[in-house]
Amino acid sequence: MKIAIDIKSVLILTVAFILFTAIGTVSHEYGHIIVAESVGYKTTLHYRSMNYDSGELNDKHLEIYNHNRTEIENGTDFKKKSEYESGVEKLKFDGFLVTIGGPFQTTFTGVAGLLILLFRRKKIGEYGLNLLDWLAVFLSLFWLREFFNLVMSVVSEIIFPNGSYFGGDEQNISYYLNLWEGTISIILGIAGLAISLFVIFKIVPNRLRLTFILSGLLGGIIGFILWMNILGPIVLP
Numbered sequence: 001m002k003i004a005i006d007i008k009s010v011l012i013l014t015v016a017f018i019l020f021t022a023i024g025t026v027s028h029e030y031g032h033i034i035v036a037e038s039v040g041y042k043t044t045l046h047y048r049s050m051n052y053d054s055g056e057l058n059d060k061h062l063e064i065y066n067h068n069r070t071e072i073e074n075g076t077d078f079k080k081k082s083e084y085e086s087g088v089e090k091l092k093f094d095g096f097l098v099t100i101g102g103p104f105q106t107t108f109t110g111v112a113g114l115l116i117l118l119f120r121r122k123k124i125g126e127y128g129l130n131l132l133d134w135l136a137v138f139l140s141l142f143w144l145r146e147f148f149n150l151v152m153s154v155v156s157e158i159i160f161p162n163g164s165y166f167g168g169d170e171q172n173i174s175y176y177l178n179l180w181e182g183t184i185s186i187i188l189g190i191a192g193l194a195i196s197l198f199v200i201f202k203i204v205p206n207r208l209r210l211t212f213i214l215s216g217l218l219g220g221i222i223g224f225i226l227w228m229n230i231l232g233p234i235v236l237p
Helices: 007-038 055-067 069-074 081-119 121-127 131-159 168-176 183-203 206-235
Strands: 042-045 050-053
Touching (some): 007 042, 007 050, 007 081, 007 131, 055 069, 081 131, 081 183, 131 183, 168 183, 183 206
Antiparallel strands (some): 042 050
């Protein structure tokens, strides 16, 4: 079968990739926010990040520290040692949960999209992709974020060395779990690549495959620049 680039499809799919680049970024941050608010923190959403207020707990923890600095630094007992240590553990554990929220949202959405495609694969083969199927395709490709993050962190270290080839939520999760720093990044990155290749080469019709890949490159780059540098700072400063 001859593979060609369909200009009309390129335009439509490029716009879709632009939209889902922004949607994927914001929904990832909402993953953090949902967890943070579920454990009692107030949150603020920005175009590429989120903040949560742990001020009250931090203030209480700092007050105990300031009154017992010598004992804490020397590892000796003091009156509120148990309260201080439980506060430290709560801050760490809550931070871990909030950190997990973003990648969990991204991968959970990707799995949901993939399951829809697998469930409908036979019908897709017979009748082609309908609107629901295309939505599932883009949802499943949320997994690309994990592969993209891995590649970008490695490339960034090669070009601008800072001592680590990994970063972001995945690196922090690895640290908390006492794993090698790249463990979660590599596992999710490889999974993201495998799922994305499956969708592109087993679900997307052969006649649209090259068009889809080209649209993904164009839409991903344009969407990233638009959201991260132009629209995002205005819409969600």
